[in-house]
Amino acid sequence: xxxxxxxxxxxxxxxxxxxxxxxxxxxxxxxxxxxxxxxxxxxxxxxxxxxxxxxxxxxxxxxxxxxxxxxxxxxxxxxxxxxxxxxxxxxxxxxxxxxxxxxxxxxxxxxxxxxxxxxxxxxxxxxxxxxxxxxxxxxxxxxxxxxxxxxxxxxxxxxxxxxxxxxxxxxxxxxxxxxxxxxxxxxxxxxxxxxxxxxxxxxxxxxxxxxxxxxxxxxxxxxxxxxxxxxxxxxxxxxxxxxxxxxxxxxxxxxxxxxx
Amino acid sequence: xxxxxxxxxxxxxxxxxxxxxxxxxxxxxxxxxxxxxxxxxxxxxxxxxxxxxxxxxxxxxxxxxxxxxxxxxxxxxxxxxxxxxxxxxxxxxxxxxxxxxxxxxxxxxxxxxxxxxxxxxxxxxxxxxxxxxxxxxxxxxxxxxxxxxxxxxxxxxxxxxxxxxxxxxxxxxxxxxxxxxxxxxxxxxxxxxxxxxxxxxxxxxxxxxxxxxxxxxxxxxxxxxxxxxxxxxxxxxxxxxxxxxxxxxxxxxxxxxxxxxxxxx
Numbered sequence: 001x002x003x004x005x006x007x008x009x010x011x012x013x014x015x016x017x018x019x020x021x022x023x024x025x026x027x028x029x030x031x032x033x034x035x036x037x038x039x040x041x042x043x044x045x046x047x048x049x050x051x052x053x054x055x056x057x058x059x060x061x062x063x064x065x066x067x068x069x070x071x072x073x074x075x076x077x078x079x080x081x082x083x084x085x086x087x088x089x090x091x092x093x094x095x096x097x098x099x100x101x102x103x104x105x106x107x108x109x110x111x112x113x114x115x116x117x118x119x120x121x122x123x124x125x126x127x128x129x130x131x132x133x134x135x136x137x138x139x140x141x142x143x144x145x146x147x148x149x150x151x152x153x154x155x156x157x158x159x160x161x162x163x164x165x166x167x168x169x170x171x172x173x174x175x176x177x178x179x180x181x182x183x184x185x186x187x188x189x190x191x192x193x194x195x196x197x198x199x200x201x202x203x204x205x206x207x208x209x210x211x212x213x214x215x216x217x218x219x220x221x222x223x224x225x226x227x228x229x230x231x232x233x234x235x236x237x238x239x240x241x242x243x244x245x246x247x248x249x250x251x252x253x254x255x256x257x258x259x260x
Numbered sequence: 261x262x263x264x265x266x267x268x269x270x271x272x273x274x275x276x277x278x279x280x281x282x283x284x285x286x287x288x289x290x291x292x293x294x295x296x297x298x299x300x301x302x303x304x305x306x307x308x309x310x311x312x313x314x315x316x317x318x319x320x321x322x323x324x325x326x327x328x329x330x331x332x333x334x335x336x337x338x339x340x341x342x343x344x345x346x347x348x349x350x351x352x353x354x355x356x357x358x359x360x361x362x363x364x365x366x367x368x369x370x371x372x373x374x375x376x377x378x379x380x381x382x383x384x385x386x387x388x389x390x391x392x393x394x395x396x397x398x399x400x401x402x403x404x405x406x407x408x409x410x411x412x413x414x415x416x417x418x419x420x421x422x423x424x425x426x427x428x429x430x431x432x433x434x435x436x437x438x439x440x441x442x443x444x445x446x447x448x449x450x451x452x453x454x455x456x457x458x459x460x461x462x463x464x465x466x467x468x469x470x471x472x473x474x475x476x477x478x479x480x481x482x483x484x485x486x487x488x489x490x491x492x493x494x495x496x497x498x499x500x501x502x503x504x505x506x507x508x509x510x511x512x513x514x515x516x517x518x519x520x521x522x523x524x525x
Contacts, residue, residue, distance in 0.1 A: 158359050161330050164348040166374045180364035258364045258404040
C-alpha cells in the first residue's frame with residue numbers, strides 16, 4: 001500500500017487533474033453504456049448528443065433563463081431561512097428555557113420532508129414563485145436552526161465570563177463573543193443547508209411554476225427529450241459543485257486568522 | 261483601594277456522590293444540598309498578595325468564582341471597598357487557568373478589551389502599548405492567541421487584566437499546564453509585577469512552594485466542608501529562598517503535615 005500523508009497539501013495540478021480523471025471515466029462509461037446497452041438514443045442519449053443539445057439550449061437562451069429562475073428561488077428561500085434561523089438558533093443556544101420550550105417542536109417538524117408540504121404550500125401560496133420559495137425556506141430553515149443552536153451552546157463558557165468580567169453589554173456579548181465564536185461552525189452548517197436547498201428547488205419547480213431547471217426537466221420528459229432532461233441534470237450538478245466551492249472558500253477566508 | 265472582606269461565605273451544591281457519602285451528618289448538609297464552603301471569613305488589606313492553598317476539590321476554586329461574581333454564595337457576601345459584589349465587573353478581574361484570551365482577537369485587541377469606553381483613541385493606544393510592553397509582548401501585538409506559547413498567553417491575559425486598573429486581581433492556578441522553567445519564570449514575573457503595582461491579588465494554588473514564595477500571606481483551606489486551617493502573614497524578605505530561610509522551610513513542613521502529606525519520602 002502506498003504511504004499516504006493526509007496533512008501534506010497536494011500541488012494544484014494534482015488537485016485539478018485527479019477530479020478530471022474521474023469525470024473522464026464517468027463520460028467514458030456513459031458513452032459505452034449508451035452505445036452497447038441496447039436502449040435507443042432517444043431513451044438513453046450518449047454524451048455527444050447531450051452536449052450538442054446543450055449547445056442548442058444555451059444558444060436560444062432557455063438554459064440561462066431556467067438557471068437564473070432556479071438560482072433566484074434558492075437565493076431568496078435560503079436567505080429567508082438564514083435570517084430567521086440564525087437568530088432563533090442563537091436564542092435557543094443561549095437561553096435554556098427557550099430551548100426547552102421550542103426545541104422538541106423543531107425536532108418534530110424537522111424530519112417532515114419539505115416535499116410533504118407541497119399540497120399545503122400550493123393551497124396557501126397558489127402557483128408561481130411563492131410556494132417554491134416556501135419549500136426551499138423549509139428545507140434549509142430547520143438544519144440552520146439546529147446547527148446554530150448546537151454551535152452556540154457549545155461556546156466555551158469562559159468567553160462569556162470574560163465578557164461579563166469586562167462589563168460587556170448584552171449586545172456586545174452577541175457581537176464580540178457569540179458571533180465570532182460561532183462563525184466557523186455556522187459556515188459549515190450553511191454549506192450543508194445550501195446543498196439541501198438546491199436539492200429541493202428541482203422538486204419544488206416540478207409542481208407550481210413554469211420556469212426553472214426542475215420545470216425544464218419535467219417539461220422535457222413530457223416532450224420525451226431525454227437529452228434535455230440530462231442537460232438539466234448536468235447544470236444542477238455543476239451549480240451544486242460551484243455553491244459548495246464558494247461556501248468552502250468563504251469558510252477559509254473567515255477563519256484564516258484565528259481559527260487553527 | 262483594594263480592601264476585601266469575605267464575609268461569612270457558605271456555598272452548597274447538589275452532588276449526588278458526595279451527598280450519599282455525607283449521609284445524615286448535619287455538619288455536611290445544607291437543606292438537601294451538600295455544604296462545600298462553611299462560613300468562610302477572611303479580610304485582605306489593600307495591596308496584599310494572598311495565596312490560598314488547598315487540596316483539589318476543597319472548594320478554593322468555588323470561593324474564587326464567588327469572589328469574582330461568577331457564582332453566588334448561599335450565605336454571606338463579598339465586599340470590595342464597602343461595595344458588595346453582586347456580579348462580575350472590571351474592578352475585580354479574574355485571570356483564567358486556560359483559554360482566558362478571546363481567540364478571535366489579537367493580543368492588542370484582547371488587552372484593549374476593558375478600554376472600549378475610552379474615547380481618546382491615542383491615550384487608549386498608548387495604554388494598550390504600555391501594558392503589552394510591561395509583559396514583554398511588544399513584537400506580538402498582532403498575533404492571535406493560538407500563535408503564542410502557553411506562557412505568553414498567560415502574560416497577555418495578565419496585561420489585559422492590569423490595563424483596566426482593577427482593585428482586585430483573582431488568579432486561578434496561574435501556572436498550571438506550564439512547563440517547569442516557564443512556571444518558575446512566570447512566578448518571578450507575577451511577584452515582580454505585584455511589587456511594582458501593589459494591587460490586592462488573590463492567587464489560588466495547590467503548590468505549597470508557590471504559595472510560600474509568592475504570598476504576603478498564606479491561607480490554607482481544607483476539609484469537607486472547607487474551612488480555614490491556617491491564615492498567616494509571611495514577613496520573609498525577598499527574594500525568598502527555602503535554603504536560606506529555615507523558618508520558611510519549617511512552615512512548609514507544617515503545612516505538608518496539616519494537609520496530611522509527608523514532606524520527606
